[in-house]
Amino acid sequence: MRTAIEGLTVTLAGRDVLHGVELVAAEGEIAGLVGPNGSGKSTLLRTVYRHLAPRAGRVLLAGRDVRAMAPAEAARHVAALPQERGGDFEFTVREIVAMGRSPYQRAFAGEGAADRRAVAQALDQVGLAGQEQRGFDALSGGERQRVLLARALAQQPEVLVLDEPTNHLDVRYQVELLALLRAQRRTTLISLHDLNAAASLCDRLHVLHEGVLVASGTPREVLTPELLEEVFGVRAAVLEHPLTGDPLIAFDHRSPVRG
Numbered sequence: 001m002r003t004a005i006e007g008l009t010v011t012l013a014g015r016d017v018l019h020g021v022e023l024v025a026a027e028g029e030i031a032g033l034v035g036p037n038g039s040g041k042s043t044l045l046r047t048v049y050r051h052l053a054p055r056a057g058r059v060l061l062a063g064r065d066v067r068a069m070a071p072a073e074a075a076r077h078v079a080a081l082p083q084e085r086g087g088d089f090e091f092t093v094r095e096i097v098a099m100g101r102s103p104y105q106r107a108f109a110g111e112g113a114a115d116r117r118a119v120a121q122a123l124d125q126v127g128l129a130g131q132e133q134r135g136f137d138a139l140s141g142g143e144r145q146r147v148l149l150a151r152a153l154a155q156q157p158e159v160l161v162l163d164e165p166t167n168h169l170d171v172r173y174q175v176e177l178l179a180l181l182r183a184q185r186r187t188t189l190i191s192l193h194d195l196n197a198a199a200s201l202c203d204r205l206h207v208l209h210e211g212v213l214v215a216s217g218t219p220r221e222v223l224t225p226e227l228l229e230e231v232f233g234v235r236a237a238v239l240e241h242p243l244t245g246d247p248l249i250a251f252d253h254r255s256p257v258r259g
Ligand SMILES: Nc1ncnc2c1ncn2[C@@H]1O[C@H](COP(=O)(O)OP(=O)(O)OP(=O)(O)O)[C@@H](O)[C@H]1O
Pocket: 012, 013, 017, 035, 036, 037, 038, 039, 040, 041, 042, 043, 044
């Protein structure tokens, strides 16, 4: 589902942390948000999944303002894997994933066959089939991350919003997660700190710097040594990955540009 962000300005505690951001994720496109700590990535994503209201501008899903939708309707369109967690600890894995089905259920109606299928498929996709009855509080950080991703997938949204989803994941699950997202062919907005992962996954990248969108384009267009120096304050060479042909950023870990 085409997702357009128009003139988005968000104010937190009296300060503008996003300044008139404009970007479009086309139907089926994976749009990556990158930028230094505090540049506004989570704030932008929170506005898309309606956790925050903008001071100005809007988020349009297939041309409709998300804030004009009823909560259940918005939740059928957009599912999120947010950064903030908590409150889910007393539930089992299956109970948490099944929460993703609530936008489709009438009050007190219980689960139907479609719900059970969606939950089973989501658990399978994240490699948690057979672990349904484990308690969420007994899981590792990476396992929890996969449960919360399964909840978002069970929601069967047209737009998936993922805030740093590779946090806590070991390298194999990172690679599996990226493969899963590519295979979904679903409109996806994702923030990533790992610029090499972003370069390999995303169709387009959008770079935020101090709440301003400073570059948009394909990973190859955007990830230049000049941009890495100006925005991230690091020296790097941009090579070609010998196995995949993706841009490969080799950072100079010895000498930051800024102190
Ligand atoms: N609840 C809040 N109240 C006030 N300021 C906030 C709040 N949440 C975030 N901010 C500020 O808004 C700015 C953008 O924060 P945001 O979390 O969107 O950045 P980010 O790019 O996701 O950062 P990171 O890479 O560290 O996760 C930061 O300066 C942050 O301090």
